[in-house]
Amino acid sequence: MADCLSPAAPDEAQVLADMRRWIERAVIGLNLCPFAKAVYVKDQVRLVVSRARHLDGLLDDLDRELLLLRDTSPEQIDTTLLVHPTLFPDFEVFNDFLDVVDGVIAEHGLEGVLQVAPFHPRFQFEGTEPDDITNATNWAPYPTLHLLREASIDRAVASGDSADAIVERNLETLRRLGPEGWQVLMKGP
Template structure:
């Protein structure tokens, strides 16, 4: 997202939460997100730093907070970095650091990191392919997820969980240009 000045923390949080409501939940890209959102169990934390080390510390602190907070109070956390990782390749490389943190603290199997970025591009897709919209957020996001919550949600899911990614791609690929501009205004603001 290019601009002359950095967006305010409030604006970043509002844009991220609007994306969560309109795209992730509105298009049902994650069939498990609506309930925690309704219950106020999703934390959106804006990390304004442009330092790898600070982002790593914030991710570690937020994983510890998830570890210490009952799921009834905090289901999941989205760490948003509006001033860092604007380059998707650098963001993607940093995901290895996030995974390293999970291993270092013995959280493998307890937490995982889902990735979202304005320029998200799947390895097997061209950058302008609509399938990438499933993971395109207004700002770089590290979504910290409790694996136990995913497993619990999957037990109550009515469909085949293996179909979710393909269903999501089909959903975003059938959006009209007008719908895309409405749902992803940050992708069209420079056009």
């Protein structure tokens, strides 16, 4: 991939506003992640917009953010969302890139310390149709790598529902909401 930025790329302020709307309305508002609200209201969620013009640049950004998260107290930064608004318009290319991301985590010796959860506007779970509303658990306004601390995940799961119970509840929530409800939720200021 050479230069993937287009002149119509949204500016950073718009990307951040769109991401905050998604976090507040979907992730927290629908309770898709029951652990998100606590760190979001304490301003412990770092939102980073990458303007890398190619994959190597994004990998540099990923390196920097992984090491920053590793070296920073969870009370300051509990989790990071690394967003690239234009580099991965195709979900399949983004999905393939996740193998590289896993390699970067291993290269830094961060397996069992940090993990990455993927989000994409056209995220599609294996075995589902592209428009299946249950894919919305991983739909975000832009391709996003969510860098998470394993210890934070362990603490959150230990104090609440199991991961399986959360997944089932999310699927039911999204089925009740439906595609039209999702569109309404994500539109507007």
